[in-house]
Amino acid sequence: MANGGLAYGPISSYSRVRILHLLFVAASEQGRPERTIGELCEATGLHANTVREHLQRLMEGGYVIQSIERRTTRGRPRTLYTAVTGLPEASSPVAREKVAEAARRGDLLRRMLAEEGSELGRDATYQLDALTEHLEESGFEPIIDEEHLTVELTPCPHAAGAPEHRPMLCQVHLGLMQGVLAQAGGPLKAECVQAPQRPEECTVQLRLLPARAVAA
Template sequence: MAAQPPSYKTLASLSRMNLLYQLQSRGTMTVNDLAEAAGLHPNTAREHLDRLINDGFVTCAPEPRDSKGRPKMLYSAAGGVSTELGSIRARKIEAAQERAEQLRRLLLLPAGQPALAGCTGPAARRQLDALDDHLDQAGFDASVAANGEQVNLHDCPYSEMIKDHPEVCGVHYRLIQGVLEQADGPLRAVGLNLIDAPHLCVIDVAPLPAERESAKSARLDTSNGHFLRSREPR
């Protein structure tokens, strides 16, 4: 029997999926609030949260406070652009890109652009590399549709869990959205279609509108509060 992918081992736990669902739905929470919402003992919740943190699905930070004493730890679903050097999310994205480039060289494939409508360039390729790696690590058999606008997920490895807990589909969809956002590029997941669940689900992928992509290239000058437009190299 083939070894199960690392992320699949983490996400195959209903308790961990429930904790992730609570964080995605409610936002930042303490371990006690999470444990109560998920119906777990706080110590059990901590163990599951540690596993989710180690795989980059959850982040944890101390509660800001001015008074003395040990601050509470606040847990959040990982999301947004991964800019923290050395973070788990940043390392996973970098490793995914390296593996994809190695495979392209091994197969003598051109370092070409992703075949998604309206999207070319290294940023989109980095996003697709990160998404492909995430889906592979999570146990999905995925392929990009011929029209370049959908990612097909075949034979869901979580089908038994989904029978009684359909919200698991939403958790995975938000994870996919998060991967594309964390890799920081023009692509976004814009729809989940359960065509023949659990045998075939389709993720719609599309580029950001030009004006939103342009806004992303702006940076804030904190000295005067004005936005400065980043210039493209000539």
């Protein structure tokens, strides 16, 4: 098992979780949402080559995008890294393809089972398709309650990890879920992780956005 009790996908390393956390924090701040390899090295204490390897895995998973700095002065432009949030300015081709594939598989399954989509509407159906596949890829077994707008992830596969890592893990997973839902486009947003009563508990609260907010 990897550091911090993680064992799944591109975020199976706690070092990658730390890097993603730094990029999510940067994306939420006013000003510059990008970070350089040098800044990530300084914040994590990791060697530049190690940071590059982690960023490569995160880009392959559709969680991070890179861009080249636009300079108005002389000097070699730096490579910048940004967390994928699903918004137009921070969207990944990999993430877009994953969302589209999830919708196609969801439609196929519904036709096979003669089932309708979510009562919340077509866009929400595709959001839930993408969210379910993302969570399963990350090692969870999600149960979605559309009436109460919750995603039950108990038992959390990270509960056995170091307790001090849990807050950052929860923040990163919530950020990833927010990015997936935004990338899919629709009325649902991941709002928060509910305070657990026991370490193995994990419930994410969704929120249904007003139609005007979705259109904007």
